[in-house]
Amino acid sequence: MSIQVEAVSRRFEGTTAVENVSFYVEEGEIVGLLGTSGCGKSTLLRAVAGLDTGYEGTIRLHGQEKRGTSKELGIIFQEPRLMPWLTVLDNVTFGLDGPKEEQKKKALDLLEVVGLKDFADHYPKQLSGGMAQRTAIARALVTQPSTLLLDEPFSALDAFTKLQLQDMVLDLWNQYLPTMVMVTHDIDEALALCDRIIILKGQPGVLHDNLKLTQPKPRRKSDPELARVKEYILESLDITKAEKEA
Numbered sequence: 001m002s003i004q005v006e007a008v009s010r011r012f013e014g015t016t017a018v019e020n021v022s023f024y025v026e027e028g029e030i031v032g033l034l035g036t037s038g039c040g041k042s043t044l045l046r047a048v049a050g051l052d053t054g055y056e057g058t059i060r061l062h063g064q065e066k067r068g069t070s071k072e073l074g075i076i077f078q079e080p081r082l083m084p085w086l087t088v089l090d091n092v093t094f095g096l097d098g099p100k101e102e103q104k105k106k107a108l109d110l111l112e113v114v115g116l117k118d119f120a121d122h123y124p125k126q127l128s129g130g131m132a133q134r135t136a137i138a139r140a141l142v143t144q145p146s147t148l149l150l151d152e153p154f155s156a157l158d159a160f161t162k163l164q165l166q167d168m169v170l171d172l173w174n175q176y177l178p179t180m181v182m183v184t185h186d187i188d189e190a191l192a193l194c195d196r197i198i199i200l201k202g203q204p205g206v207l208h209d210n211l212k213l214t215q216p217k218p219r220r221k222s223d224p225e226l227a228r229v230k231e232y233i234l235e236s237l238d239i240t241k242a243e244k245e246a
């Protein structure tokens, strides 16, 4: 679905997390919210998700003002948030309505997509971090949301697992073409996945730039144009040369 964020600010007692941020997400686009720690990325995503309603400004889904959660949104957090007493399968079907057999089939189909069909009967404590996060991805997809909101979904994972899951997200996107808004502070991740990158900066976070990337995906990391965009983003975020090399 399309998402319009119009002049959104969020004030908490004593702090303003984001100030007057506006951007537009087209249907089927993958949009990255990129910025340094504390610039309000999660705050904005929670507002779009309807998990927080205390913001000023307007958020429109499909052009309609919306304040509160929507069944059309699937949310993937930084940590998997699985229920330890339920199996992988039951974690995925939890919250689904309808006949049990149908639920099970839907969940198993998705567990196959995320490569966990053989782990359906396992419990969360028997999974690796990457497997747990893949379970969370299956759980978010099982309701067939038209839009996925992801808050640093891979930041707790090792570099190799992260690349695998990024590829998986691209495959899923090719299959289902969901709209996606993904919070990240990983510039390479944003450059690999996003059609548009919203750069937030400062405390309170303000919109610094809105970059459209038109390179087809999957993208080659060695693409010189992407290297230039990366350099530009690093400079915009005032990341000094020393930090880059660290």
Ligand SMILES: Nc1ncnc2c1ncn2[C@@H]1O[C@H](COP(=O)(O)OP(=O)(O)OP(=O)(O)O)[C@@H](O)[C@H]1O
Residues within 6 Å of the ligand: 012, 013, 015, 016, 017, 035, 036, 037, 038, 039, 040, 041, 042, 043, 044, 185, 203
């Ligand atoms: N519920 C809250 N109450 C008070 N202050 C909050 C609350 N949520 C966020 N903040 C403040 O808002 C600012 C932005 O926080 P937010 O979590 O959105 O940042 P972020 O960009 O997601 O950072 P990170 O990359 O570290 O996850 C911070 O100064 C934070 O302390």
Ligand SMILES: [Mg+2]
Residues within 6 Å of the ligand: 041, 042, 043
């Ligand atoms: Mg955050």
